[in-house]
Amino acid sequence: SYELTQPPSVSVSPGQTARITCSADALAKQYVYWYQQKPGQAPILVIYKDSERPSGIPERFSGSSSGTTVTLIISGVQAEDEADYSCQSADSSGSVIFGGGTKLTVL
């Protein structure tokens, strides 16, 4: 089955760049989507189709893709960006798959 692997945690200081990776184990990588989730709140889509940003999401959020690894990049991290970030994709049969989530800590 298709799996997505994320690091459990990433820590950065305010103003630095955070990079959160999502690695797929399939050769035929599908598009990856990223969600931000703060405690007690609904997840919010922050990146779709690897690198597209929905309206209303700050420009400091971006995405990149290389091979079977997709990276969420948060430039100039702010304290309010501290949250859990999850990647998501769908395999060739349309089954939705999530990564294990990464806790971003702003030091």
Added chain:
Amino acid sequence: EVQLVESGGGVGQSGGSLRLSCAASGFTFSNYSMNWVRQAPGKGLEWVSYISSVTNTVFYADSVKGRFTISRDNAKNSLYLQIDSLRDEDTAVYYCARPYANGGQTYWYFDLWGRGTLVTVSS
């Protein structure tokens, strides 16, 4: 306001049943397929089930197949999840989630989520 609000969570006995609801507002509910996604304590998100907008085509994750039943009432703008034969591993926050749709096509990612409802299975 465009929103999804889940309800119906609580403590259920192992082997028992619970029925979750999701009330949609601010958009044409009948135009969208819908999904349930859950998150166990300290774990990642897990897709649970899908239902189409009108034809009631349904899909389930293997982990819940045969125990969970997804349904909807478009007249009431509501989505449901019947959980039977509760197991410890069903303990989680359950979210309803709307997939992104544009130009008559539905995509496999979610642009609207509720805040979730907590299900705790007690043995």
